[in-house]
Amino acid sequence: MSSNEVARPARRAAKWSEPTDREAEVAARVGELHDIDFPAMAMVSNVYRVANAVRARVEREVLGVDSLSWTGFTALFVLWVWGPQETRHLAEECGVTKGTLTGVLTTLEKRGWVVRRPHADDGRLVVVSMTAAGRRVIRRVFPLFNRQESAVADALTGRERQELTRLLRKVLAHVEGEGSSAEAEA
Amino acid sequence: MSSNEVARPARRAAKWSEPTDREAEVAARVGELHDIDFPAMAMVSNVYRVANAVRARVEREVLGVDSLSWTGFTALFVLWVWGPQETRHLAEECGVTKGTLTGVLTTLEKRGWVVRRPHADDGRLVVVSMTAAGRRVIRRVFPLFNRQESAVADALTGRERQELTRLLRKVLAHVEGEGSSAEAEA
DNA sequence: CCAAGTTCGTTCGGTTCCAAACAGTAACGG
DNA sequence: CCGTTACTGTTTGGAACCGAACGAACTTGG
Numbered sequence: 001m002s003s004n005e006v007a008r009p010a011r012r013a014a015k016w017s018e019p020t021d022r023e024a025e026v027a028a029r030v031g032e033l034h035d036i037d038f039p040a041m042a043m044v045s046n047v048y049r050v051a052n053a054v055r056a057r058v059e060r061e062v063l064g065v066d067s068l069s070w071t072g073f074t075a076l077f078v079l080w081v082w083g084p085q086e087t088r089h090l091a092e093e094c095g096v097t098k099g100t101l102t103g104v105l106t107t108l109e110k111r112g113w114v115v116r117r118p119h120a121d122d123g124r125l126v127v128v129s130m131t132a133a134g135r136r137v138i139r140r141v142f143p144l145f146n147r148q149e150s151a152v153a154d155a156l157t158g159r160e161r162q163e164l165t166r167l168l169r170k171v172l173a174h175v176e177g178e179g180s181s182a183e184a185e186a
Numbered sequence: 187m188s189s190n191e192v193a194r195p196a197r198r199a200a201k202w203s204e205p206t207d208r209e210a211e212v213a214a215r216v217g218e219l220h221d222i223d224f225p226a227m228a229m230v231s232n233v234y235r236v237a238n239a240v241r242a243r244v245e246r247e248v249l250g251v252d253s254l255s256w257t258g259f260t261a262l263f264v265l266w267v268w269g270p271q272e273t274r275h276l277a278e279e280c281g282v283t284k285g286t287l288t289g290v291l292t293t294l295e296k297r298g299w300v301v302r303r304p305h306a307d308d309g310r311l312v313v314v315s316m317t318a319a320g321r322r323v324i325r326r327v328f329p330l331f332n333r334q335e336s337a338v339a340d341a342l343t344g345r346e347r348q349e350l351t352r353l354l355r356k357v358l359a360h361v362e363g364e365g366s367s368a369e370a371e372a
Numbered sequence: 373c374c375a376a377g378t379t380c381g382t383t384c385g386g387t388t389c390c391a392a393a394c395a396g397t398a399a400c401g402g
Numbered sequence: 403c404c405g406t407t408a409c410t411g412t413t414t415g416g417a418a419c420c421g422a423a424c425g426a427a428c429t430t431g432g
Contacts (some may be wrong), residue, residue: 016352016359029267033325036332040339043347044240046354051237052281053361054230059390069389069418081215087381095238100419102382107417116381124380124427139219146222153226155360160353161229166202167342167350168232174341175239245420255388255420273411286389288412293387302411310397310410 047171054152062144066137071096071104073145076113076138079130086119087126113137233357240338248330252323257282257290259331262299262324265316272305273312299323 019027019042027038055070063073074094079085085093091101105128108114113134119125130138153161205213205228213224241256249259260280265271271279277287291314294300299320305311316324339347 016355017348020355026267030328033329035329037336037339039344039347039351040335041332043342043351043354044335044338046351046358047233048237048241050354050358050361051234053358055234056281057361064390067417071418081212088379095242096418097420098381099383099421103418122380122428126381142216143219143221146227149226149230150223152230152357152361153223155357156229156353158225160356161225162203163349164353164357165225165229165232167346167353168229168236169202169206170346171338171341171350172232172236172239175236175243175338250420257388274409282388283390284411285391285413289388308398308410312411 047168054148058145058148062141062148066141068137068141069104069107071100072108073138073141075101075104075108075128076130076134077142079114079128080135080138080142084127084129087116087128090128108134233354240334244331244334248327248334252327254323254327255290255293257286258294259324259327261287261290261294261314262316262320263328265300265314266321266324266328270313270315273302273314276314294320 023042023045026041027036030036059070063070068076071094075090078090078093087101087105088098091098094101094104096104105114105116109116111133112131115129115131116126117129119127156164209228209231212227216222245256249256254262257280261276264276264279273287273291274284277284280287280290282290291300291302295302297319298317301315301317302312303315305313342350
């Protein structure tokens with residue numbers, strides 16, 4: 001390595017239960033600090049690395065074909081499964097703010113995939129519904145999306161999949177506030 | 187439920203190894219389609235639900251204090267651990283395109299946290315380095331970030347954490363192209 | 373009934389995303 | 403040496419993100 005070349009993160013892992021080389025290097029370099037919880041760091045960082053990798057791939061290979069954003073897709077999916085939604089609830093389900101969803105829905109409405117109507121009983125509310133065109137899109141796109149999910153799950157055995165799902169459900173419930181002490185302090 | 191109220195996704199799970207009520211409802215509603223891989227869907231959807239929840243929380247409680255974006259934080263972290271980086275590599279590590287990183291680095295440079303300099307041997311390249319001010323920020327912010335990671339990991343026992351990490355590493359390697367058949371077709 | 377407080381969806385300014393285009397630099401091969 | 407190909411980081415246009423602000427509608431309590 002010459003004086004002008006820069007260090008690059010390594011990628012290899014000898015065994016899945018052991019830290020990857022990159023994980024080990026991070027630990028070594030961050031070791032100057034105290035009170036770092038390395039197992040937690042490894043666990044959480046791998047969650048969002050997997051999520052990022054899956055999302056990037058799905059966006060590129062499935063959603064991009066219809067110029068569908070992740071959030072747009074999620075919105076269509078929620079409307080498909082649970083029917084018309086109030087904006088605030090739909091925003092919550094998509095994991096974005098109301099302001100963001102407004103923009104996304106404007107795009108989907110322009111494409112004729114959703115419509116927004118005032119709520120019958122409460123003048124503040126807007127109810128979002130999917131159109132027949134929107135239904136056709138999600139019915140076509142979702143199976144393709146799911147096929148990507150299958151390809152991802154192929155990394156593991158059936159038992160491992162179930163175990164991963166079980167652990168993630170536990171973590172999710174915890175993060176969403178059912179037992180989190182950090183949230184109690186807020 | 188009156189005619190104007192809309193269906194909302196349920197949240198409860200009886201046991202972590204069993205589908206949550208929301209998962210069961212999705213399966214019921216999507217059942218009209220064929221060839222849906224429900225276990226894979228459960229597994230993958232829980233990965234990005236956890237990732238989203240963690241990210242939203244960390245952004246709100248840690249990164250937002252310094253008006254640091256997720257990508258900005260990741261860039262500082264990579265520079266801190268691995269030293270100066272070429273833009274293309276840094277973009278790769280942050281999981282964004284070079285174009286996006288340009289904008290993020292412009293913001294970080296404005297704050298005096300990074301500097302961009304031409305590479306000594308290759309006029310096309312830019313080398314990104316962290317300043318002393320940037321170092322101070324990441325040394326302060328990272329432990330706070332890690333504390334959130336610990337809080338997340340508290341949902342599981344030590345063995346469960348290790349198992350979750352092991353499974354995620356396997357999935358990640360698979361998704362990143364080491365064995366993926368969907369990638370071979372591209 | 374009415375003032376004060378709360379909630380709603382939209383707008384706004386700034387930033388982060390993408391893909392595509394671009395100008396500059398480097399590598400390659402005749 | 404030079405034309406062609408490949409790679410770089412930045413710019414561009416459009417869309418997705420955030421938090422804050424806003425005006426309209428609703429709720430609450432005296």
